[in-house]
Amino acid sequence: MNRYERQIRLNVWDQRVIQKTSVLIVGVGGTGCEVSKNLALMGIGKLILVDPDVIELSNLNRQFFYHEQDVGRSKVSVAKERIQILNPEITVEIYQERIQDAPMRLFKEVDIVVGCVDNFLARQYMNSQCVLHDKVLVDSATDGYLGQVQVVIPKNTACLACHSPEPPDETRIVDEPCTFVGIPRRREHCAWKAWYQFHEMHSRDIQEENARDVDHLLEIANNIAREYGYHPFEREEILEMLLHHVPSIISVNALIAATQTQEIIKIIFLLKKKELNSKTSRVLNSLEAKQLFRVPSLTVYAGLTSTYITYDLTPDINCPVCSETVNPPRMITIQASSIEAFREALHKRYGSTNLWISRNEMMIHLSELDNQTGKKILRDGELLSILREEDGHEEKVLIVL
Numbered sequence: 001m002n003r004y005e006r007q008i009r010l011n012v013w014d015q016r017v018i019q020k021t022s023v024l025i026v027g028v029g030g031t032g033c034e035v036s037k038n039l040a041l042m043g044i045g046k047l048i049l050v051d052p053d054v055i056e057l058s059n060l061n062r063q064f065f066y067h068e069q070d071v072g073r074s075k076v077s078v079a080k081e082r083i084q085i086l087n088p089e090i091t092v093e094i095y096q097e098r099i100q101d102a103p104m105r106l107f108k109e110v111d112i113v114v115g116c117v118d119n120f121l122a123r124q125y126m127n128s129q130c131v132l133h134d135k136v137l138v139d140s141a142t143d144g145y146l147g148q149v150q151v152v153i154p155k156n157t158a159c160l161a162c163h164s165p166e167p168p169d170e171t172r173i174v175d176e177p178c179t180f181v182g183i184p185r186r187r188e189h190c191a192w193k194a195w196y197q198f199h200e201m202h203s204r205d206i207q208e209e210n211a212r213d214v215d216h217l218l219e220i221a222n223n224i225a226r227e228y229g230y231h232p233f234e235r236e237e238i239l240e241m242l243l244h245h246v247p248s249i250i251s252v253n254a255l256i257a258a259t260q261t262q263e264i265i266k267i268i269f270l271l272k273k274k275e276l277n278s279k280t281s282r283v284l285n286s287l288e289a290k291q292l293f294r295v296p297s298l299t300v301y302a303g304l305t306s307t308y309i310t311y312d313l314t315p316d317i318n319c320p321v322c323s324e325t326v327n328p329p330r331m332i333t334i335q336a337s338s339i340e341a342f343r344e345a346l347h348k349r350y351g352s353t354n355l356w357i358s359r360n361e362m363m364i365h366l367s368e369l370d371n372q373t374g375k376k377i378l379r380d381g382e383l384l385s386i387l388r389e390e391d392g393h394e395e396k397v398l399i400v401l
């Protein structure tokens with residue numbers, strides 16, 4: 001008897017493909033615990049967990065991997081221990097850091113990225129990395145009795161920075177991901193834009209207890225509000241708006257994580273269609289033909305009315321993240337006759353040595369650049385992409401010897 005015997009009976013299933021899949025899970029809080037439990041029990045071959053947080057008492061109403069004696073310990077370490085008890089057959093890799101600080105190669109190596117975070121910078125970073133590396137992102141957000149799952153298939157469906165349709169009033173969180181960019185359609189979007197600009201300027205979180213931080217935030221927000229004709233914010237109001245912890249309940253986390261898991265499974269079979277066993281492949285093709293197999297790009301759940309609404313969101317041609325037509329990467333020229341000169345020129349331009357250099361399929365970190373790889377990329381007229389790891393800033397660089 002096999003531990004996966006009951007799921008192998010499904011007519012759209014291929015356990016071998018599931019076992020060969022790797023998933024990057026960003027955030028092991030309320031939704032992340034549920035998603036990792038689901039994927040672990042299903043036998044996904046490799047889970048990579050990223051979360052900088054330690055366990056707090058207020059997590060225990062829903063984050064079931066963690067117990068009272070774990071308070072103060074790293075979430076990813078404890079999650080890994082508990083996952084390995086649930087399923088010792090799978091591999092779990094962990095990073096106790098913000099996704100922005102985790103190795104960027106993770107996005108390149110995994111099959112799918114799953115977002116279970118509650119903060120917008122992390123979400124925005126994941127979104128841009130997934131678009132950049134052409135990886136499917138299955139993102140989720142919850143706020144009290146509301147929740148949503150958004151599937152981003154780069155260039156096919158809207159990314160998190162594309163404009164979403166005006167959501168129903170009750171589902172306020174639907175349009176949060178798009179409030180960093182474009183025109184603030186509501187007054188609170190000015191506050192989010194200010195929050196984002198603060199992070200961009202200071203490369204750190206706002207400290208609520210630091211009066212200068214709050215003053216600066218308020219100043220940026222009120223400048224934006226004035227520019228777009230909204231009335232100014234009060235100090236307490238903006239803090240409440242941006243820094244309060246959203247209410248969370250395990251039932252909504254579980255529903256959203258289950259929805260997210262279901263989309264992940266379908267996407268795995270779609271992405272690995274060529275590797276599926278012949279029966280699954282045949283059934284999947286026929287279901288697709290009959291339009292009985294669908295991955296909506298956005299699913300919104302409202303717990304108080306038990307309503308699920310799905311949308312199919314297409315990419316916005318004006319999106320600053322995923323549209324190539326309006327946002328061609330800027331191109332600059334770098335004159336470099338040697339590796340040393342190239343290194344120096346890059347350091348001067350980007351103020352960092354944490355840079356990735358890519359050309360066609362090849363991608364190497366600046367620190368790994370040696371004579372051999374240097375010969376391949378430092379050629380007259382070569383067009384490279386340079387990506388700064390800290391913030392995902394990318395530029396096309398033309399090499400002139």
Ligand SMILES: [Zn+2]
Pocket residue numbers: 158159160161162315316319320321322323
């Ligand atoms: Zn987009």
